[in-house]
Amino acid sequence: MASGLEITTTEQTVIEKASGQSVKLDCQFTLAPEDTGPLDIEWSLMPSDNQQEDKxxxxxxxGDRAYEDYYEPVKGRVHFNSADPKNGDASINLTGLKSSDSGTYQCKVKKAPGIRSRRMLLIVMKPSRPRxxxxxxxxxxxxIVLRCLSSExxxxxxYTWEKTSDNKLLPASAVMTINVKNASASASGTYICTASNRVGAEECILHLNITPPNTAGIIAGAIIAVLLILIIIAIILFCCCRAHHRKKYEKEICNEIEDVPPPKSRVSTARSFTVGSQRSSLGSMSPSNLHEYTLKPQYDKIPSSEEYDRPPSNVPLPPTNTAKMAGPNLSRMGAIPVMIPAQNRDGS
Known part of the structure; x- marks a missing residue:
């Protein structure tokens, strides 16, 4: 069946736009006298998966009326370009583009008996916006590493880099980083990185300021290190002096102990006491008593410690033997001759 309805739009079928922008999807048509039925215009989004038939x-x-609230994701953002599409303009405007708006759109115009349709691909791209x-x-x-990155x-x-302070174009395009080895003060300045794609270009500005080394920190570190070394040396010297004084003190104590005379033994004291007592007794005895004293063997030996500690009351008295000892024997024993005046027996 012949029909006079025709879609006259022949513009590009692939449209690229940046997100946030607006786009016009053209769909112009003409009618013939034989197209007498009611006019119906339908825009639909085709599924990206070919296996899905639903659109x-x-x-x-x-019916001479526009219905714009069919698809919730584009609700309030899609409108017909003409207030009266019957005049041959079935184009629509889509504002505030999002990445989810990407897809294949179909414009279908129907006026019985004529039916025509046209498809176009909309690609919503994200702008570069580098950091x-x-x-x-x-x-x-x-x-130092200079980085320029567009994550969206x-x-x-x-990517292109430019140093605006001396109008120098730094590396070639498609470079996200710049490595500055052994940075010097000449590297300071303002850098501009431009990131571009098919929908536009964006740039970011980087101010680089090369500072001299932190001399204050180095000086502070050196002072702290010197103080630590001095503290360690002081601790070592203190320990050495203390050990030296301790050895000296121990040596003096040993010398004092060696200089103290040993105490006299008890046996020698007792012996000296006994010998002295014997001599005193012998000196005060008469010749007649000496003879009797020397005859007892118990006075010729040194008393033991037990006998020395015994009270004087337990010491046995010499026997009352009146035997006389010869003079030579007394002299040999160390007796001193004493002149005794003549006395009667009762007096002596």
Whole structure:
């Protein structure tokens, strides 16, 4: 059956847009006199999986009225481009694009007996929006890494670096990092990283300031190290002096102990006491008593310690023997001759 309805739009069938932007999906048509039925316009989102036959209606025009609340994810964001689509404009506008809006859209125009449709692919891409930062300490002599990363941008992404302080283009494109070896003060400046993809380009700015080494920290560390060394030396000297004084004290104590005379033994004291007593007794005895004293063997020996400790009351008295000892014997025993005046027997 012949039909005069035709879709006249011949623009691109693949549309790339960045998220957050707006897009117009064109669908222009013309009618013929034989197309006398009611006009129906239907926009639907085709499933990405070919095995799925169900499609989702996005917006609908039927009975001279627009129905825009069919698909919840795009509710309030999709509208017909013309207030009266009967004039041949079935295009729609989709605002506030999201990544979930990507897909194949179909425009279907029906006015009996004519039916025509057109499909187009919408790709919603994320902008680059890179972030600039540094890795490592920004000090002279250190290795620094300048990084530029777009975590949300849709691939493929390209990166370019530029140092605005001297208008120097740093490495070639598609480089996310710059390694600065043994950084010096000349590396300081303002760097711009530009990340771009098919939907646009974004940039970030990095201010790099190379600082001299932390001399205050080095000096403080050296002072602390010197103090620790001095404390260790002081502890060692204190221990050595204490050990030296201890040895000296022990040596003096030993010398004092050696200089103290040993105590006299009890036997020698008792012997000296006994011998002295014997001599005293012999000196005070008469010749007649000496003869009797020398005849007792018990007075010729040194008393034992037990006999020495015995009270004087237990010492046996010499026997009353009046035997006389010869003079030579007394002299040999160490007796001293004494002149005794003549006395009668009763007096002596």
């Amino acid at each position: 989702v209606q996005v917006i609908l025009y039927s 600039c930062y540094t890795d490592g300490p920004t000090q002279e002599g250190k290795d 941008g849709t691939q493929p992404l390209q």
